[in-house]
Amino acid sequence: MIQFAGVHKWFNQLHVLNDINLRITPGEVLVVCGPSGSGKSTLIRTINQLEPIDKGKLVVDGMDLLDKKTDINKLRAEIGFVFQQFNLYPHLSVLGNITLAPLKIRKMPKKEAEEQAMTLLARVGLAEKRDAYPSQLSGGQQQRVAIARALAMKPKIMLFDEPTSALDPEMIGEVLAVMQGLAGTGITMVVVTHEMGFAREVAHRVAFMDHGVVLEEAKPEEFFRNPQHERAQQFLKQLLSPMH
Amino acid sequence: MLTYQFDWSVVTSGKYFEWLVSGFMVTLKLSVVGIILAFIVGLLIAVMRMSHFRPVRWFALAYLEFFRNTPLLVQIFFWYFGSYKILPQAVNDWLNSTNFEFAAAVIALTIYTSAFIAEDIRSGVLSIPKEQMEAARSAGFSYLRSMQYIILPQAVRITVPPLVNQFLNLAKNSSLAMTIGVMELTYQARQVESYTFKGFEAFTAATIVYLVLSTSITALVHLYDKRVLNPSRAV
Numbered sequence: 001m002i003q004f005a006g007v008h009k010w011f012n013q014l015h016v017l018n019d020i021n022l023r024i025t026p027g028e029v030l031v032v033c034g035p036s037g038s039g040k041s042t043l044i045r046t047i048n049q050l051e052p053i054d055k056g057k058l059v060v061d062g063m064d065l066l067d068k069k070t071d072i073n074k075l076r077a078e079i080g081f082v083f084q085q086f087n088l089y090p091h092l093s094v095l096g097n098i099t100l101a102p103l104k105i106r107k108m109p110k111k112e113a114e115e116q117a118m119t120l121l122a123r124v125g126l127a128e129k130r131d132a133y134p135s136q137l138s139g140g141q142q143q144r145v146a147i148a149r150a151l152a153m154k155p156k157i158m159l160f161d162e163p164t165s166a167l168d169p170e171m172i173g174e175v176l177a178v179m180q181g182l183a184g185t186g187i188t189m190v191v192v193t194h195e196m197g198f199a200r201e202v203a204h205r206v207a208f209m210d211h212g213v214v215l216e217e218a219k220p221e222e223f224f225r226n227p228q229h230e231r232a233q234q235f236l237k238q239l240l241s242p243m244h
Numbered sequence: 245m246l247t248y249q250f251d252w253s254v255v256t257s258g259k260y261f262e263w264l265v266s267g268f269m270v271t272l273k274l275s276v277v278g279i280i281l282a283f284i285v286g287l288l289i290a291v292m293r294m295s296h297f298r299p300v301r302w303f304a305l306a307y308l309e310f311f312r313n314t315p316l317l318v319q320i321f322f323w324y325f326g327s328y329k330i331l332p333q334a335v336n337d338w339l340n341s342t343n344f345e346f347a348a349a350v351i352a353l354t355i356y357t358s359a360f361i362a363e364d365i366r367s368g369v370l371s372i373p374k375e376q377m378e379a380a381r382s383a384g385f386s387y388l389r390s391m392q393y394i395i396l397p398q399a400v401r402i403t404v405p406p407l408v409n410q411f412l413n414l415a416k417n418s419s420l421a422m423t424i425g426v427m428e429l430t431y432q433a434r435q436v437e438s439y440t441f442k443g444f445e446a447f448t449a450a451t452i453v454y455l456v457l458s459t460s461i462t463a464l465v466h467l468y469d470k471r472v473l474n475p476s477r478a479v
Contacts, residue, residue: 048382077384087379091398091473101383104393153383 001026001157001188002047007056009042009212016042017053018212026156029189031199031220034209035235040192043209044159047190048079061156077105080150084162086142088134088149094121095130098149106153113152120148124178140171144178151182158182160191196239200224208232251442255449260436264446267432268453274346274428275415275457278353282414283407285354286361287400291391293366304362311359317420319356324348324424349421357414364406368399401473408465412458419454429453 002024009017016039024030032040045051046058049065049072058065063075088097098117102108108116121127124144134142143163150158160179164172176198183189183202193199199206199220206223208216208231215229227233254260292304311319324345328336339347372395380390400407422431433450437443 050378050382073384073386076382079382081379081382083375083379085375087375089376089379089394089398091401100393101385104389105384149383 001028001061002190003057003059005057005059007046007053007058009046009051009054016212017046020056020214022207022214022217024188024190026188027184027186029183029191029202029204030207031203031205032190032192032207032209033194033196033199033235038209039212040209041161044161044190044192047157047159048076048081050081077101077153078156080147080153080155080158082143082146082150082158082160082163084165086134086139086146086166088142088146090134093131093133094126094137094145097134097145098152101149102152116152117148120151121145123151123181124148125174138171139167140174143167143171143175147175147178147182155187157188157190160189160193162192162194164193164195194239196224196236208235210235248444250445251440252445254440254442255436255445260440260446263432263436264429264449264453267427267429267450268457270346270427271415271418271429271453271457274349274353274418274421274426275411275461277350278357278414278418279411279461281350281354282357282361282410285358286365286410287396289358289362290365290369291388291396293362294369296387308359308362311355312363316352316356316417317423320349320352320420320424323352345421345424345426348424349418349426353414353418353421356417357410360413361407361410364403364410365396365399368403369395371402372398401469404465404469404473408462411461411465415457415461416454 002022004020004022007017007020008015018039020043022030032043034040042051046053046065047060053065060075061078063070065072065075089100092100095114095117098120099108099110099113102113102116103110118127118130121130124147126141126144126148129137129141129145134145137145147163163179164175167175172195176195179189179191179198180202191198191203201220203220206216206218206220207214208223208227208229210231216223216227216232218228223232224236227236255264289304289307292300293308295301295304327348328339328344331339369391376394376398377390380394381387385393418428419430421428422434425431429450433446436446440446
């Protein structure tokens with residue numbers, strides 16, 4: 001579904017992605033973790049070309065991202081993206097946020113788009129918030145609406161870029177629960193997160209990044225029990241007991 | 245010792261009152277048509293000014309600098325006395341059979357004001373967080389569609405106060421149309437003064453009407469803002 005082959009990216013002098021080789025199969029849930037500045041957010045943002053790559057080959061859903069003939073807008077419509085800061089459209093109601101892209105891009109009839117939105121809102125537990133505006137919602141609620149907004153396009157791939165990092169601790173669970181409900185439904189998920197409990201329970205595979213390099217790829221049980229790379233060991237130790 | 249005899253009846257009834265009313269109707273028409281057109285053209289120029297395509301951006305920049313930095317009166321004279329000279333005869337005949345003064349005044353007011361509106365909207369767009377564009381592009385919207393559905397609606401909402409200023413400027417500037425013979429409010433007040441020598445009454449009446457017009461525009465835009473544009477904004 002997603003294939004990186006020898007992918008490089010630079011921000012001026014900074015080598016943010018260094019020879020990335022990754023293969024993500026349909027329906028798989030991949031968690032990408034690593035210290036801040038390791039390039040994991042950049043990695044996930046290359047998949048829908050929010051960040052273009054400089055070198056290598058990146059094929060998403062059969063489309064080559066470096067091929068000039070690839071219609072990036074069409075590809076993006078198949079990929080849901082969930083941001084750390086939610087990025088809901090503040091001028092639209094919850095319903096408006098969820099129906100905008102289906103109405104304008106998929107040309108879905110209004111009634112159908114609204115029914116679908118209500119189904120999705122029920123799924124994320126926010127049916128009663130349909131007429132609220134983003135500024136009237138808590139962070140956790142906004143992020144759940146953002147997930148519903150992405151799902152409204154019936155994407156084949158969902159990308160999550162630190163979806164719980166901006167949330168108060170008591171709201172993290174409600175968002176992770178929605179994401180857990182998505183895993184295993186056939187949708188391909190790439191999740192950048194520090195939530196190791198989520199990685200352990202939901203991920204099919206964990207990739208550990210540092211300094212723009214994928215240092216380790218493993219099944220979660222192997223990764224957490226017996227991380228191979230020294231920096232992965234350090235990282236996990238830090239997460240488990242941040243005081244040391 | 246004041247010897248001037250006030251006679252307010254001149255402007256509150258009869259023929260001269262009707263002149264003022266008809267002048268007001270023309271001013272109202274100039275203002276409403278001008279505001280609508282200037283807003284649309286201003287939006288277009290603002291988008292062109294931010295285009296990634298260089299010639300389009302340069303055209304918008306030239307437009308802005310040209311029309312912001314020349315006097316409105318000269319622009320009005322240009323459209324009225326200058327523009328038609330380079331048009332074919334057939335077009336001129338048609339123009340003369342229509343209300344060309346009015347059209348020239350609308351064109352001048354629209355273009356002049358649109359340059360200011362475009363800059364206000366552009367600064368509104370620049371103040372929208374770049375993540376909004378990212379969210380829109382991620383959903384599959386093209387750059388222009390993102391502008392249309394996500395960025396501009398937000399930019400216009402926060403641009404309301406400067407936009408009201410531009411709308412008021414346009415309404416007040418419409419008085420310059422009298423110089424090319426558009427029979428708007430100032431023109432009619434001048435007429436009343438010429439016929440009656442009651443300049444104080446005539447221009448006091450005109451002043452009051454302009455005041456009412458301006459405060460009405462402000463109130464209408466704010467009402468629209470509250471009811472339609474920003475129903476969620478805590479007041």
